[in-house]
Amino acid sequence: MNLTGPLDFRPKLFSALSQYSFDKFKADLIAGIVVGIVALPLAIAFGIASGVNPTVGLITAIIGGFIVSAAGGCSVQIGGPTGAFIVIVYNIIANFGLEGLAVATFMAGLILVALGMFRLGTVIKFIPYPIVVGFTAGIALTIFSTQINDFFGLGLRNVPSEFIPKWGMYISSFGSVDPATLIVGVVSLLIIVITPKLSRRLPGALLAIIIVTAVVFLIPGIHVETIGDRFGELATDIPQPHGFELNMATINRLLPSAFTIAILGAIESLLSATVADGVTGSRTDSNTELIGQGMANIVVPFFGGIPVTGAIARTMTNITNGGRTPVAGIVHAVVLFLIFLFLMPLINLVPMSCLAAVLIVVAYNMSGWRTIRALFHSPKSDISVLAVTFLLTVIFDLTIAIEMGLLLAIILFLRRVMDNIEIKVYSQKLDIAEGSESTVHEVLNVNPGVEIYEIDGPFFFGVATKFDEMMRSTLGRKPSVRIIRMRKVPFIDSTGIHNLEILIKSSQEAGIHVVLSGVKDNVREALVNAGIDRLLGEDHICDHITKAVVMANRLAPAEDAQASLA
Known part of the structure; x- marks a missing residue:
């Protein structure tokens, strides 16, 4: 690790364009269109689950996705809102409001840029695997918990953000399940699960949204809550940039949350890039990737956006559909922008239970239960780190989980080193x-x-x-x-x-x-x-x-x- 020398910032877009061709553009165009379609329901669902308007999730995917592709160090990375941020974003909004989220995201962007400038991209990869698995599984369970109300149609308002009180309210309210909402959620879930078995290229989440929304709209007598019912008519105007107050008192309050967003974003984006490199044979510039991710998180708060990072599922969709340069990621952002301009009225018709089904599948895929089962054959110290990180993520919050998980991992590592000296x-x-x-x-x-x-x-x-x-x-x-x-x-x-x-x-x-x-x-x-x-x-x-x-x-x-x- 070298902290000196010239700035290590070489976006992959520049090197890709220097040897670009029409054949590469055709492949990137097809991949970008497919990824944009796949990203649409996820961006909306992640926005809603994070406690913001669905438009915010879409704006984040457009602006953040464009900057990550244009300024990042990975050729095929697709950036946008992800499930990993749902918990931390929801908690920040609950405690500090939307302006607090904007400040925390902005500071996280500065931290990511600093990590890249000081060439710390490779160091992030040294965070112990049990910590990553532990908080990812904890996030998955928390996401699942946030969707019970909409999936079963319980109609609850002011649901507690804490895990145990939330489930206490759910258990006491299961007598008020809405049958129509539950049927819509179950059908959506089945479509999402069955679609990949029929074709790996069909986006199950989007297919479920189209089919279920059409059925609910066309068949009279089916009354379930939709996005329009909860949020009203979604705006189709391009949001104007706005500022926010930044002072030392705000910085001191939100710095731990900003640090968590930065570390989580760095881990997820570099993990996604590593997986992509293994498939494509390319090589990600990890420091440039962190700077690109940081730039995206610096810009999106001015448009009301939420945190941005690399998304593994969308990145793999990009690769499998032929995307090989950052142009595919830019096309994906353009596709989402066109949907935002011309198709937003149709988004109002999407049932909330259908989006809940999308997020339940996301939570299941994030849970990594097979990995957890395999890790139970590891040393007891690794199991302890995993268990502590998981429980702290679920019961308290992600900031405490990451801090305590890292501390426990360091202590156990030092003990292991001392025992072997x-x-x-x-x-x-x-x-x-x-x-x-x-x-x-x-x-x-x-x-x-x-x-x-x-x-x-x-x-x-x-x-x-x-x-x-x-x-x-x-x-x-x-x-x-x-x-x-x-x-x-x-x-x-x-x-x-x-x-x-x-x-x-x-x-x-x-x-x-x-x-x-x-x-x-x-x-x-x-x-x-x-x-x-x-x-x-x-x-x-x-x-x-x-x-x-x-x-x-x-x-x-x-x-x-x-x-x-x-």
Whole structure:
């Protein structure tokens, strides 16, 4: 990871257009039209589920999708609103209103741009897999929970946002299920599930919306709630950009939510790009992709939009229909824009239970229950991280889940690292080939007053404490010289240096010499910068164990050592 150098921003659109052809355009045009049709019901459904007007979901897909394709680092990425953001967006609106959502989305965009500018695109991929699976499954269950009211036609208003109270209200209200609404939802669900079995190219969600909406509209006597009933006539005017208030008080309140949006967006977009690269054989510029995602999230709040990220399902639809350049993503945005201008009155007729069925299928696909089942064969620490992240996502919110999940994963990782780092103690004889691949064994005679401590692993804060405890447990022996063998120490942090400094000073006060052996160049540089060479003496830092043992034997002659031990 390099944080210096020129800005790493190379949108794939520019390189694609430099070698573009009419054949590529035909493929991108077909793919873009198909993806636009597939994205339509999802954009509307995600907007409604997030607690905003369905028009907002569509505007987000148009503007955000265009910017992600035009400025991103993946050739086939399709951007827009996704199910992963439903929970966090709904909670932000409930607590801070639409203006709070705009501010949080804007700040998340700035964070994403900063991540890309500082070349942290690859670091995001290191977030532990159990955390990703845990909060994705938690989001899926939460999305499913938000659709029960519309799917069963319970007619509830002011449903609690918290998981447990929400289900308490559902259970107490199941006696008021509307049969017509439930039938519409079940039929929609069946169409969505059966369609891929007949043809992988047919968009099941759109087919369900068209068929069910037509039936409900044409057959008299069927009365179910529609988008128009709930939201009124949807506007077809292009929204005018507007500003929002940004001050330190607002920033402090919304920064955790903005951080969650940014991390979630980065994970989902880079995961989508990685999957796409595996299918197409292309290579995503992860830093450019983050900058492109950030730019989209900076712009959409000014048009009332919700957070944008890469969408795996729509990206794969793009690939399977022949899309290979960002032009397909731009065409998808244009298709949605034309639908927004000319077909919005028809959107008013879509039953809410049909959209609920679409989101229930989305939740099922997000749940990853097969992955969870496989992870139960993993180490208990991974299962713990998954379970904690899942429960916190469901019971509390995604911000707490990600923060606590990361904290738990780091703690368990450090514990695992510490358990695998060895500190060995040698005296009298030392085989310098031990612990290496060398077959030539050379045994060094070590005087009785010399003790050798070998650290096998990084000398960071956790190991520094472990080493300090071991040193204290051997203080009663009072050796003349302590050799600290560091050939297998790849790095040392400030805590390790601090503990080493304390050890050297306490040893010197007790009349014990300290010699360092096998110090790597980067570790030596850290020690020199901290002044350890001046404290210890330059000649007491040796590059090989043989030199260290020779010096130690000279500092602790055999007869003197025997006398001190008598």
